[in-house]
Amino acid sequence: MHSTLRQKILFKHCDPAGIVFYPRYFEMINDAVEAMFADVLDWPFEDLHQTGAVPTASFQVDFKAPSRHGDVLDLNLTIKAIGGASLRLQIVAQSGEEVRFVADQVLVCIDQNGRPLRWPDAIRAKIDKEIGDPL
Amino acid sequence: MHSTLRQKILFKHCDPAGIVFYPRYFEMINDAVEAMFADVLDWPFEDLHQTGAVPTASFQVDFKAPSRHGDVLDLNLTIKAIGGASLRLQIVAQSGEEVRFVADQVLVCIDQNGRPLRWPDAIRAKIDKEIGDPL
Amino acid sequence: MHSTLRQKILFKHCDPAGIVFYPRYFEMINDAVEAMFADVLDWPFEDLHQTGAVPTASFQVDFKAPSRHGDVLDLNLTIKAIGGASLRLQIVAQSGEEVRFVADQVLVCIDQNGRPLRWPDAIRAKIDKEIGDPL
Amino acid sequence: MHSTLRQKILFKHCDPAGIVFYPRYFEMINDAVEAMFADVLDWPFEDLHQTGAVPTASFQVDFKAPSRHGDVLDLNLTIKAIGGASLRLQIVAQSGEEVRFVADQVLVCIDQNGRPLRWPDAIRAKIDKEIGDPL
Numbered sequence: 001m002h003s004t005l006r007q008k009i010l011f012k013h014c015d016p017a018g019i020v021f022y023p024r025y026f027e028m029i030n031d032a033v034e035a036m037f038a039d040v041l042d043w044p045f046e047d048l049h050q051t052g053a054v055p056t057a058s059f060q061v062d063f064k065a066p067s068r069h070g071d072v073l074d075l076n077l078t079i080k081a082i083g084g085a086s087l088r089l090q091i092v093a094q095s096g097e098e099v100r101f102v103a104d105q106v107l108v109c110i111d112q113n114g115r116p117l118r119w120p121d122a123i124r125a126k127i128d129k130e131i132g133d134p135l
Numbered sequence: 136m137h138s139t140l141r142q143k144i145l146f147k148h149c150d151p152a153g154i155v156f157y158p159r160y161f162e163m164i165n166d167a168v169e170a171m172f173a174d175v176l177d178w179p180f181e182d183l184h185q186t187g188a189v190p191t192a193s194f195q196v197d198f199k200a201p202s203r204h205g206d207v208l209d210l211n212l213t214i215k216a217i218g219g220a221s222l223r224l225q226i227v228a229q230s231g232e233e234v235r236f237v238a239d240q241v242l243v244c245i246d247q248n249g250r251p252l253r254w255p256d257a258i259r260a261k262i263d264k265e266i267g268d269p270l
Numbered sequence: 271m272h273s274t275l276r277q278k279i280l281f282k283h284c285d286p287a288g289i290v291f292y293p294r295y296f297e298m299i300n301d302a303v304e305a306m307f308a309d310v311l312d313w314p315f316e317d318l319h320q321t322g323a324v325p326t327a328s329f330q331v332d333f334k335a336p337s338r339h340g341d342v343l344d345l346n347l348t349i350k351a352i353g354g355a356s357l358r359l360q361i362v363a364q365s366g367e368e369v370r371f372v373a374d375q376v377l378v379c380i381d382q383n384g385r386p387l388r389w390p391d392a393i394r395a396k397i398d399k400e401i402g403d404p405l
Numbered sequence: 406m407h408s409t410l411r412q413k414i415l416f417k418h419c420d421p422a423g424i425v426f427y428p429r430y431f432e433m434i435n436d437a438v439e440a441m442f443a444d445v446l447d448w449p450f451e452d453l454h455q456t457g458a459v460p461t462a463s464f465q466v467d468f469k470a471p472s473r474h475g476d477v478l479d480l481n482l483t484i485k486a487i488g489g490a491s492l493r494l495q496i497v498a499q500s501g502e503e504v505r506f507v508a509d510q511v512l513v514c515i516d517q518n519g520r521p522l523r524w525p526d527a528i529r530a531k532i533d534k535e536i537g538d539p540l
Contacts, residue, residue: 011439011450012293012432014286016339017188021282023165026158027417034416045416046475053152059196066190066249069286070451114201146304146315147297147428149421151474156417162282169281180281181340204421205316287458293435296428323422325471331464336519384471 220251355386490521
């Protein structure tokens with residue numbers, strides 16, 4: 001994997017059934033991707049969004065086991081592939097050894113007019129290096 | 136389709152890029168499913184959660200076009216199939232004729248201990264009728 | 271009062287204690303104000319935010335009784351006073367006759383550079399009429 | 406102050422005006438209180454909610470300056486006073502030296518039936534010590 005976001009399951013994440021409400025998982029996924037852009041690609045979202053955006057084109061998510069208030073969750077993110085303007089990521093969320101969900105996400109780099117934009121060369125070089133050199 | 140939730144895109148749904156932040160779409164999907172259980176199956180979530188829950192097992196979502204503040208979105212829900220304890224749904228979100236996203240969702244009926252529970256006969260009968268008689 | 275937003279308490283609003291999580295009340299307050307701007311002032315947020323914003327300067331909120339999943343809540347909004355760039359509102363949220371919370375909110379009209387902006391005359395005229403003619 | 410929660414302003418916190426949407430501030434306030442209960446009082450919310458809850462009775466919040474994507478915010482929490490079942494807190498949120506908001510919050514300790522509950526002696530002793538010994 002290429003980066004990990006550790007997130008304790010907090011009161012705000014949980015529903016009346018006492019487990020994480022799935023839209024909160026999608027907020028955590030966004031946080032994990034935002035952290036990867038800042039820490040691995042050195043292109044923080046607050047800079048990136050000055051000139052464009054990276055909206056999501058698709059998700060495939062399998063929920064394997066529920067998460068409860070107080071659990072410590074690791075969102076392990078792996079960059080799987082880069083296209084011209086697309087990026088394929090996988091996020092595996094675990095508490096200890098137990099997998100809670102696996103999410104496959106495709107992002108697209110766009111400009112301020114919403115048109116697909118080829119990833120900048122400096123970013124592409126970092127992503128190529130990450131894919132070729134998994135931790 | 137079997138039910139529709141109409142949702143105006145509000146300030147709270149939108150991100151700094153001026154479009155709907157995808158975790159908010161998942162809240163809308165949950166609202167659409169909650170409305171279907173109340174209006175079509177006559178089993179409102181506030182009753183259902185007294186004795187069990189209907190967590191999501193998986194999502195496949197394709198985002199086709201962004202939604203903007205002020206758009207009126209229709210989340211059109213179709214019941215696709217029922218299993219012993221599972222339910223397969225499709226939600227197609229449109230603003231006018233433009234499709235914004237298509238979500239395929241699998242739910243599982245569980246008891247208070249988290250074990251899969253066969254859908255009650257009265258619910259199963261209503262779902263069977265819906266599947267056999269699409270609007 | 272000058273406008274009412276009716277909101278059923280949904281699964282997404284509730285916490286593990288089975289009652290509304292207070293940040294969700296603040297989302298509802300924002301929805302009630304957004305609805306008042308659209309329906310009473312005829313200045314929907316999606317238009318207003320093209321040229322400015324109406325951030326909140328202060329809140330005083332008293333929570334009187336909890337709200338539960340399935341309750342129907344009416345957020346009754348009254349315009350209390352208008353200043354040069356400020357607006358004082360009160361939102362009383364009730365389920366039937368029972369008051370759930372009372373919120374006093376002060377908004378400020380600002381331009382795109384964040385500077386206070388005198389309310390446009392057309393808006394001021396509508397607000398003056400509302401204040402002078404409570405329903 | 407008695408505890409601090411550091412929170413980078415993330416994409417998910419911001420609205421189309423590019424600043425923090427105020428309901429997200431209230432989620433942060435809840436996180437800061439949850440962290441204080443875990444770290445200072447050694448009574449994490451995941452344990453506390455097994456036998457009761459600590460709902461909010463009131464808020465007075467003044468927003469002094471907006472927060473933007475990428476800002477680092479410190480939520481500095483001070484315990485101001487303890488009553489039989491109540492607790493008065495103040496949260497001052499700053500980015501560097503600039504105060505962004507000041508929130509005065511009153512919590513109430515309740516049992517599983519929603520009745521006010523005197524703070525347990527062990528918690529009261531820790532709070533008394535904190536109030537008498539500000540950092």
